[in-house]
Amino acid sequence: MGYRIGADVGGTFTDIVVEMPDGSFESTKVLTTHGRPEQGILDGIAAIADQLGIAMADVDQIIHGTTLATNALIERRGARTALVTTEGFRDVIETRTEGRFEQYDLNIVLPAPLVERKDRFVVSERINARGEVLVPFDEAAATRTIAALKEREYEAVAVGFLHSYRNADHERRFRDMLVATLPDIAVSISAEVSPQMREFERFNTVCANAYVQPLMASYLFRLQDELRRRGARCPLYLIHSGGGLVSVETAAAFPVRLVESGPAGGAIFAADLAARYGRKRVLSYDMGGTTAKIALIEDYTPQTAKTFEVARTTRFKKGSGMPISIPVIEMIEIGAGGGSIASVDTLGQIRIGPHSAGSEPGPAAYNRGGEAPTVTDANVQLGRLHPSTFGATDITLSPACAATAIRTHVGDHLGMDEQLAAVGIAEVVDENMTNAARVHAVENGKDLSGFAMIAFGGGAPLHATRLMDKLGLDELFVPPGAGVGSAIGFLRAPFAYEAVRSFYTRTDRFDYRAVNQVLAELTVEAESFVRLGTDADLVVERQVSMRYKGQGWEIPVRLDAGAFDEFAAENLAGVFTKAYEEFFGRAIDDLAIEAVSWSVRVASLQQRPTTLQMLAASNMVVGDGQRPMYDPVAGEVVDARVVERPTLQPGDAVNGPAIIVESQTTTVLGSHHVAVLQSDGTLLVTRGDTQ
Numbered sequence: 001m002g003y004r005i006g007a008d009v010g011g012t013f014t015d016i017v018v019e020m021p022d023g024s025f026e027s028t029k030v031l032t033t034h035g036r037p038e039q040g041i042l043d044g045i046a047a048i049a050d051q052l053g054i055a056m057a058d059v060d061q062i063i064h065g066t067t068l069a070t071n072a073l074i075e076r077r078g079a080r081t082a083l084v085t086t087e088g089f090r091d092v093i094e095t096r097t098e099g100r101f102e103q104y105d106l107n108i109v110l111p112a113p114l115v116e117r118k119d120r121f122v123v124s125e126r127i128n129a130r131g132e133v134l135v136p137f138d139e140a141a142a143t144r145t146i147a148a149l150k151e152r153e154y155e156a157v158a159v160g161f162l163h164s165y166r167n168a169d170h171e172r173r174f175r176d177m178l179v180a181t182l183p184d185i186a187v188s189i190s191a192e193v194s195p196q197m198r199e200f201e202r203f204n205t206v207c208a209n210a211y212v213q214p215l216m217a218s219y220l221f222r223l224q225d226e227l228r229r230r231g232a233r234c235p236l237y238l239i240h241s242g243g244g245l246v247s248v249e250t251a252a253a254f255p256v257r258l259v260e261s262g263p264a265g266g267a268i269f270a271a272d273l274a275a276r277y278g279r280k281r282v283l284s285y286d287m288g289g290t291t292a293k294i295a296l297i298e299d300y301t302p303q304t305a306k307t308f309e310v311a312r313t314t315r316f317k318k319g320s321g322m323p324i325s326i327p328v329i330e331m332i333e334i335g336a337g338g339g340s341i342a343s344v345d346t347l348g349q350i351r352i353g354p355h356s357a358g359s360e361p362g363p364a365a366y367n368r369g370g371e372a373p374t375v376t377d378a379n380v381q382l383g384r385l386h387p388s389t390f391g392a393t394d395i396t397l398s399p400a401c402a403a404t405a406i407r408t409h410v411g412d413h414l415g416m417d418e419q420l421a422a423v424g425i426a427e428v429v430d431e432n433m434t435n436a437a438r439v440h441a442v443e444n445g446k447d448l449s450g451f452a453m454i455a456f457g458g459g460a461p462l463h464a465t466r467l468m469d470k471l472g473l474d475e476l477f478v479p480p481g482a483g484v485g486s487a488i489g490f491l492r493a494p495f496a497y498e499a500v501r502s503f504y505t506r507t508d509r510f511d512y513r514a515v516n517q518v519l520a521e522l523t524v525e526a527e528s529f530v531r532l533g534t535d536a537d538l539v540v541e542r543q544v545s546m547r548y549k550g551q552g553w554e555i556p557v558r559l560d561a562g563a564f565d566e567f568a569a570e571n572l573a574g575v576f577t578k579a580y581e582e583f584f585g586r587a588i589d590d591l592a593i594e595a596v597s598w599s600v601r602v603a604s605l606q607q608r609p610t611t612l613q614m615l616a617a618s619n620m621v622v623g624d625g626q627r628p629m630y631d632p633v634a635g636e637v638v639d640a641r642v643v644e645r646p647t648l649q650p651g652d653a654v655n656g657p658a659i660i661v662e663s664q665t666t667t668v669l670g671s672h673h674v675a676v677l678q679s680d681g682t683l684l685v686t687r688g689d690t691q
Contacts, residue, residue: 012289101319131166244496269489364405456485480681483664496603617653
């Protein structure tokens, strides 16, 4: 093996990780260049390659995750897009569903649709839920619509016809006619982007894909060309929201699958560490400069979902955003990063986020023009971060700027000095993240008792011990390279693709032949994408979404390998009943059971890592000095020992209160915490009596 590079573009920092031929990692962080995000990647790769003496021609693989598609949707700066749909369904993406994210708000304002009404067109055609043609495709009407699209000079077109997940003939016919007239236009059809029932989610997803496709295709091919110009001969791969690797061509065709690509790498990173330590139930906690992400991992596998939301307009309330129906690693994401801005609302309460100082200008402590107080500024004021140990070569922290920002924008409004205001900021952000973890666990029917926490990202180790106490967890793992965990996760991800399709059947009249055909076609589809990147042995996982008749949503049910036969219905009903009992506590008798959507995930085979032996403390480390730090366990400023993490040896233990510093993050220990360095460089933090 040669060198492999992982590049993660976040809202504040761009992380670059190089996997060396011996399996070790080297990394660097550079500030994200929002105007041209590929520039940060190129600069970071050039810097670390020069530092390590690596020629680009010696790199075997480059894997990239990006927030560019997400940001384009949030900021509404995608292509000029039109939607073509079935006559009578022009306003589906605006009328949405009957759900209200604020149940009692009489003046509720729903999110604006991605495509305005003037840019939505209809064609006379109709297919029913069984895939039968009710109204033939009107080619004359389609021709007139194409003429209107040409006249208005759209850059992208989304095509979403009713029930095309069962029969895509009309969508494909319209695409063929459109491309014959406008060969350079970007076209997305819902039968390929998201062939699932529920037309609002499906239409919205195909609109999102079309909206970001020109931007993402241009960016990806531009990055690929520039890497080649600089001497790279290896392929560039992208990590998608479901946690697998795909080619640049696949990512350019389906860019909506990149919306959660960076956080997906973090979940893979945590799952890999969970397997190394034999921890089957893990809470993954990823805190960067802009957001915090929390995911549940069981049996060394992150939980997944088929839908999620982006661009929520009302403080991260479920239902206030843009639904995207694609396979994704399930997580909850809140505006609680190091750059999240603290403010005081009209009720005199401290609020954190969702706005972030980002990298331009950044937190006030960066002394780059930022004036708003952030979580990072609070950590500087509380002594958790210090200019002498911050580790970023291009940033010199200014405690005076941090104190001024906190006092001016928070303390003066509440009659507090900067120290007490900083305590308030830290406690509010910690409680926000704790509540998010609790809610995420409850929504998934889980009790966090017995879970271990894995913390990574530049900000998570600063706050993880406080979350550990608030959640009542007994173990916290801070892995080596935690500051760039998502980028390391990219390098541990398999080539994988999940194909999904809705097909309705009931267990009391189970159409096993049709189900076998659907699963076979999905397997071929998924494998075709995976084979673009690897010829390794493959693993096939199958799943079905099921519910009781009359219910509005489904739960996932894993399927065994092999074809269904005439006796399959009874077995499938039993598997569903057991899954339902595990999720909700009890099953429902005498109700028909429905299977709604089927999915097949094909991934390259990866060996599970060898389980490591836990090391007990064998040597207590005093540290290299002390500095004042606010300890929430003691509720006061204490003298905390300062320990350089690179100087620790396996078995070394550090008792809190302490600050364990390294180049890309800092681990904070309260007065009842103890950290022991494990054989692979991971810090295992445990606690005594909690407060």
